[in-house]
Amino acid sequence: MPDAVIEFRDVEYQSSGRKVLRGLNLAIRRGEILVLLGRSGSGKTTALKLVNRLLTLSGGEVRVEGRDVTEWDVINLRRHIGYAIQDVGLFPHYTVQRNIGLILSLERWDKQEIHARAQELLRLVGLNPELSSRYPHQLSGGQRQRVGVARALAADPPILLMDEPFGALDPLTRADLQREFLSLQQKLQKTVLFVTHDLHEALRLGSRIALLEHGRLVSLGSPQDFLSSSDPLVMKYIEAFGPVEHVRGNK
Amino acid sequence: MNFWNFVAQNRGEIADLTLEHLWMVGISTLLALAVGIPLGILISRRPALRKPVIATANIIQTIPSLALFGFLLPAPWIGERATRLAILALMLYALLPLIRNTYAGITGVDRGVILAARGMGLTESQLLFKVQLPLAASVILAGVRVAIVISIGLATIAAAIGAGGLGELIFRGLAMVNNSVILAGAIPAALMALAADTLLGWLEKRFTPQHVD
Numbered sequence: 185m186p187d188a189v190i191e192f193r194d195v196e197y198q199s200s201g202r203k204v205l206r207g208l209n210l211a212i213r214r215g216e217i218l219v220l221l222g223r224s225g226s227g228k229t230t231a232l233k234l235v236n237r238l239l240t241l242s243g244g245e246v247r248v249e250g251r252d253v254t255e256w257d258v259i260n261l262r263r264h265i266g267y268a269i270q271d272v273g274l275f276p277h278y279t280v281q282r283n284i285g286l287i288l289s290l291e292r293w294d295k296q297e298i299h300a301r302a303q304e305l306l307r308l309v310g311l312n313p314e315l316s317s318r319y320p321h322q323l324s325g326g327q328r329q330r331v332g333v334a335r336a337l338a339a340d341p342p343i344l345l346m347d348e349p350f351g352a353l354d355p356l357t358r359a360d361l362q363r364e365f366l367s368l369q370q371k372l373q374k375t376v377l378f379v380t381h382d383l384h385e386a387l388r389l390g391s392r393i394a395l396l397e398h399g400r401l402v403s404l405g406s407p408q409d410f411l412s413s414s415d416p417l418v419m420k421y422i423e424a425f426g427p428v429e430h431v432r433g434n435k
Numbered sequence: 436m437n438f439w440n441f442v443a444q445n446r447g448e449i450a451d452l453t454l455e456h457l458w459m460v461g462i463s464t465l466l467a468l469a470v471g472i473p474l475g476i477l478i479s480r481r482p483a484l485r486k487p488v489i490a491t492a493n494i495i496q497t498i499p500s501l502a503l504f505g506f507l508l509p510a511p512w513i514g515e516r517a518t519r520l521a522i523l524a525l526m527l528y529a530l531l532p533l534i535r536n537t538y539a540g541i542t543g544v545d546r547g548v549i550l551a552a553r554g555m556g557l558t559e560s561q562l563l564f565k566v567q568l569p570l571a572a573s574v575i576l577a578g579v580r581v582a583i584v585i586s587i588g589l590a591t592i593a594a595a596i597g598a599g600g601l602g603e604l605i606f607r608g609l610a611m612v613n614n615s616v617i618l619a620g621a622i623p624a625a626l627m628a629l630a631a632d633t634l635l636g637w638l639e640k641r642f643t644p645q646h647v648d
Contacts, residue, residue, distance in 0.1 A: 236554055262556030269554070271547025277569050286565070287555055335555070345554075 189214050189249060189343060189375040190235055196243030197230050197399070204230045205399040207244070217369060217376040219390035221383065221421070227399040228379045232345050235377065236265050248343070263287060266336030266374070270348040272328050274320040274335070280306070281316035284335045291339065305334040310364050326357040333365070337372070344376045350385065362388050366432075383425040387411070388432055395421065407431045438615040445619065449604070453623050456600035459518065459593060460586045460627075463525035467582060471530045472575065475537020476563065485538070492531040500524065500589055504596045521593035521600075528589055529582035536578025540571025572642040580635035587628040591620065 188211035197205040205227045212218045220228040233239040234246050237258050246253045253261060274283050282289075284305055285298035293301070303313040309330040320328055329349060336344060350358045350365075366389060369376065380386055386393050387407045395402040395410070395418060402417045403410065410418060411428065422428070442449060478485040498506070503524045513519045544567050552566050568575075594602030604620025 238550070238554055259556050259558055262554060267551065267554035269547060269551060271545070271550070273545070273547035273549070273551025275548060275552070275566060275570075276545075286557075290557070290561065332551075335551075 187213050188247070190377060191247040192231065192234075192244070193247070194244035195231070195234065195241055195246060197227070197234065197239065198242045199230075203399055205234075205241075208396075208399065208401055210394055210401060210404070212375055212377055213391075214375050215373045216391035217378055217389050219386040219393045220377065220379045220396060221381065221386045221390075221393050222396035223381055226396040228381075228396050229347055230399075231396070232347055232377060232379050235343075235345055236262050236267060263291070263339055264341055264343065266339075266341040266344040268332050268336040268344065268346045268349040270351040272320075272332040272349075274328055274331060276320050278319075279316065280318050280320070280323070280331050283320070283331060284316075284338050286335075287339050301338065302334075305337055306331075308337070308368065309334045325353055326361065329353060329361060342375060344374045344378075346376060346378045348380050348382075349378075351380070351382070358385075365389065383421060384428065384430065387428055388430045390432060438618055441615045442619055449601075449619055449623065452599060452601050452603055452620070453627070455518075456587070456590055456602075456624065456627065459521050459525060459590050459598065459600055460583065463522045463586060463590075464529060464579070464583055466522070466526040467529035467533055468579070470526070471533025471578075471582075472537050474530070475534045475575075476541065476568075478534070479538050479541040479567075480559075488534060489531075489538075492534050495527045496531045500528070500592045501595060503527065504593070508596075517593070517596045517598040520596060521590065521598035524593070525586050525589060529586055532578040532581040532585070533575075536581075537571065537575050540574030540578075541567045543574065544570045573639050576635060576639040576642055580632060580639060583631045583635065584628050587624060587631060591624055 190212040192208045192210040195205050195208040196203070208227070208231060210218075210231075220231060222228045230239060234241050235248060235253065237253055237256075248256065248261065248265070256264075274280075275286070278286065281299065281302040284302045285293070288298045288301060299316075302316050306313045306316060311327060311330050311334070315323070315327065315331075320331070323331065329352075332349065336346075350361050353361065362385060378389060387410070390407055392404060392406055393410045394404045397417055403413055403415050405413070408431065411422065411431065413419070474488055478488050495503075504520060507520050507523055508514050510520075510523075513523050548566060548570070549562070552562050557565065590600050591602030591605055593600055594606050601620040601624045605617050605624075608614065608616030608618070608620065
């Protein structure tokens with residue numbers, strides 16, 4: 185696929201004898217949000233971590249921007265890809281600004297530029313730039329998650345990997361962040377691989393949804409395709425989540 | 436002769452012995468830091484080395500101090516001077532709390548923080564120096580605190596092999612069956628331990644990162 189920014193080709197992953205991914209084939213196009221949906225243990229987080237080489241695959245290949253990830257310098261690869269996770273993982277000993285600016289300072293940006301960039305990013309994720317001197321423990325859960333997203337965007341990476349970034353938030357805050365993330369994405373046009381087990385989130389955010397089950401791709405298509413699918417696993421998933429309200433693309 | 440008279444008459448010698456004591460504890464602690472912290476870092480990265488390293492430090496800890504002084508006596512260069520010998524022994528005893536706390540501090544850093552740091556493209560050494568060590572600092576300092584307090588107490592025994600220090604007064608007092616002389620050695624040593632404990636406790640607090648959860 186010519187326009188694939190991230191590509192999984194016959195990807196296998198084993199961990200202590202257990203097959204986590206079995207022959208995964210998937211291409212993520214430039215500018216789309218591809219949601220990897222699946223229950224716990226389906227292999228979705230594993231697939232994500234193979235992209236930035238937090239895990240090393242056992243077979244097949246993963247390509248980023250047309251290059252096998254093993255050919256990339258791993259540090260370059262990771263700085264080319266923003267990474268946001270459910271635990272956020274903000275550095276508790278750093279202020280918000282230093283959290284956001286750490287990679288920039290390692291890339292030898294000067295102080296003023298980092299400050300300006302941090303302010304810009306805080307506004308972008310809907311936070312008051314005055315928060316930049318706070319420490320993570322002084323923020324609410326939603327604020328921390330926003331800072332996490334700002335940090336992932338700091339070096340303006342063309343690709344974002346997001347592993348249930350809104351999973352630990354209350355439903356109202358989660359809905360806010362999902363909405364804001366969509367409008368942010370309209371501005372930034374990143375290529376996003378988004379992991380969740382939440383069907384509603386997948387339907388709300390995904391340009392396309394890939395359903396994983398036992399390390400295999402079960403279904404791939406737009407949210408509308410997903411809802412009208414006759415695949416028994418897809419139907420089971422939809423049934424488990426109950427009535428659907430927000431679907432991306434539907435008004 | 437009462438205690439205060441003895442102290443007043445021998446204050447020069449007590450001061451010298453106190454300095455000697457501080458010197459032994461100080462140098463041995465610095466050496467132990469230089470060995471123990473890197474070893475703690477090493478075993479946090481090479482889990483296979485953890486058991487043998489901790490076990491060795493543990494075994495050293497169980498050797499009675501007088502016996503350890505004896506074992507080290509034949510060592511070349513070290514064995515020539517009692518002070519060198521005492522410093523080496525004190526260093527060996529200080530290793531366990533330093534190795535163990537460095538290891539515990541580093542491996543105790545929140546996994547989400549490590550994952551995020553790796554994922555955003557920190558190199559292993561950036562991860563160590565910018566994230567793991569700063570976040571482990573208070574736990575490592577707690578180990579330093581234990582090591583120093585133990586050292587100050589143990590260093591009194593070094594007088595038995597002629598290494599000097601405040602133990603000298605304690606042994607002399609024992610031989611003379613004179614409590615004032617014993618106290619003239621024991622009290623400054625105890626004060627030293629208390630002062631070190633308080634100072635390091637304060638430092639430890641300052642380096643404790645603030646978390647809500």
